[in-house]
Amino acid sequence: MNYQNTLAFAQQLDEQDELKNYRNKFHIPVINGIETLYFTGNSLGLQPKSTAAYINQELEDWAKWGVEGHFHAKNPWFSYHEQFAEPIAKIVGALPKEVVVMNNLTVNLNLLLVSFYRPTKQRYKIVCEAKAFPSDQYALEMQVRSAGFNPEEALIEVAPREGERTIRNEDFIKAIEEAGSSLACVMIGGVNYFTGQVFDMKAITEAAHQVGAYCGFDLAHAAGNIELKLHDWKVDFACWCSYKYLNSGPGGVSGIYVNEKHCNNTELPRFAGWWGHEKETRFLMEKGFKPMKSAEAWQMSNAPVLTMAAHKAAVDIFDEVGMEKLLKKQRLLSSYLEFIIDDINSYLTTHHSSPNTQHPSLEIITPRNWNERGCQVSIVAHGYGKNLFNKLLDKGVITDWREPNVIRLAPVPLYNSFTDIYKFGEILKNNL
Ligand SMILES: *Cc1c(COP(=O)(O)O)cnc(C)c1O
Numbered sequence: 001m002n003y004q005n006t007l008a009f010a011q012q013l014d015e016q017d018e019l020k021n022y023r024n025k026f027h028i029p030v031i032n033g034i035e036t037l038y039f040t041g042n043s044l045g046l047q048p049k050s051t052a053a054y055i056n057q058e059l060e061d062w063a064k065w066g067v068e069g070h071f072h073a074k075n076p077w078f079s080y081h082e083q084f085a086e087p088i089a090k091i092v093g094a095l096p097k098e099v100v101v102m103n104n105l106t107v108n109l110n111l112l113l114v115s116f117y118r119p120t121k122q123r124y125k126i127v128c129e130a131k132a133f134p135s136d137q138y139a140l141e142m143q144v145r146s147a148g149f150n151p152e153e154a155l156i157e158v159a160p161r162e163g164e165r166t167i168r169n170e171d172f173i174k175a176i177e178e179a180g181s182s183l184a185c186v187m188i189g190g191v192n193y194f195t196g197q198v199f200d201m202k203a204i205t206e207a208a209h210q211v212g213a214y215c216g217f218d219l220a221h222a223a224g225n226i227e228l229k230l231h232d233w234k235v236d237f238a239c240w241c242s243y244k245y246l247n248s249g250p251g252g253v254s255g256i257y258v259n260e261k262h263c264n265n266t267e268l269p270r271f272a273g274w275w276g277h278e279k280e281t282r283f284l285m286e287k288g289f290k291p292m293k294s295a296e297a298w299q300m301s302n303a304p305v306l307t308m309a310a311h312k313a314a315v316d317i318f319d320e321v322g323m324e325k326l327l328k329k330q331r332l333l334s335s336y337l338e339f340i341i342d343d344i345n346s347y348l349t350t351h352h353s354s355p356n357t358q359h360p361s362l363e364i365i366t367p368r369n370w371n372e373r374g375c376q377v378s379i380v381a382h383g384y385g386k387n388l389f390n391k392l393l394d395k396g397v398i399t400d401w402r403e404p405n406v407i408r409l410a411p412v413p414l415y416n417s418f419t420d421i422y423k424f425g426e427i428l429k430n431n432l
Pocket residue numbers: 104105106107133135136189193218220221241
């Protein structure tokens with residue numbers, strides 16, 4: 001498409017957008033009297049207007065029924081989590097029995113590693129990303145230590161090559177092949193939180209299986225953002241949070257995926273609690289853990305219904321729209337953002353030229369290929385500091401700043417518009 005950096009053009013794209021009415025289904029923050037340009041759906045997705053009613057339903061049923069709500073609430077709490085199996089399976093490309101919603105993300109990552117990182121003297125290494133999200137780094141470090149191994153030796157961190165910003169898939173695969181029979185597990189973010197790069201999960205999983213290792217992904221920045229086919233790719237395990245692209249509220253519940261073949265293996269080691277025990281005999285309260293033959297076997301506690309109600313409000317919207325339409329709009333939105341950034345960049349080159357100093361410039365470090373990125377566009381603002389971020393914030397533009405000079409923006413298809421992006425470009429240009 002031939003994009004134009006004009007308000008009329010952005011408005012025309014909004015007019016043609018089949019998802020345009022969804023913006024009205026969300027609360028757009030108004031700060032200091034200005035309706036914000038909100039680009040941090042990758043950090044905390046906005047609140048659906050329906051969320052309050054979903055939570056209220058449970059509060060009312062709790063008031064009305066007390067403990068009887070477990071069976072008599074409109075959405076009985078005993079099986080509340082079961083409502084997520086179908087719609088979440090569609091979002092991550094899994095079978096309904098392969099997913100469950102429970103706990104929080106890092107908790108789930110640790111629980112999955114209990115099952116899928118079973119190091120032996122010969123096979124104890126983990127391939128991961130260098131500079132992974134800190135929570136994941138800490139989880140891996142302590143899993144290795146708790147098993148009696150040395151993280152320095154056991155963790156194989158794959159980094160971008162010298163002078164490059166993103167990690168090559170082939171370098172993950174090379175690291176996996178080199179580790180060979182010493183590799184226990186691969187655990188990387190499906191979408192890198194910093195650059196927005198999407199990794200080739202299918203190829204990485206195949207490589208891990210070739211050497212006899214398990215392969216899992218942290219999908220915090222992937223769920224609800226990119227196309228996932230966890231089952232077809234034969235991924236062993238995955239987890240994600242619901243508060244980023246999935247709009248389910250701060251600290252909201254997390255989801256996990258466990259491949260069918262592991263769900264059927266009742267011998268697989270795991271931490272356990274009563275909610276993972278066979279449903280039919282759960283209330284006999286007998287000795288001896290009998291895991292369900294689904295991802296639910298990893299549940300330990302009964303469902304946190306109030307946070308799950310917020311999740312359900314958002315998931316119902318996803319189910320109504322479907323990932324296909326979201327992906328289609330997402331590609332146009334981020335391409336438009338790239339176009340605007342490139343346009344401002346050429347403006348910078350012509351207006352800020354000085355022979356002695358390095359030109360200030362904006363460098364997009366997110367891959368431009370649609371298959372290698374989702375909503376997020378990460379930009380290095382060469383020659384600028386945090387002051388730029390503060391100036392944007394003053395004008396009502398909410399972005400995410402990472403030291404020393406990276407701006408992360410994620411226009412999301414459910415509530416961002418092409419006009420948001422056009423306006424952002426104007427504000428950015430006037431503050432450079
Ligand atoms: C957001 C994010 C987290 C956050 O973990 P919580 O347990 O939800 O606090 C962890 N890992 C990655 C990769 C993330 O992007």
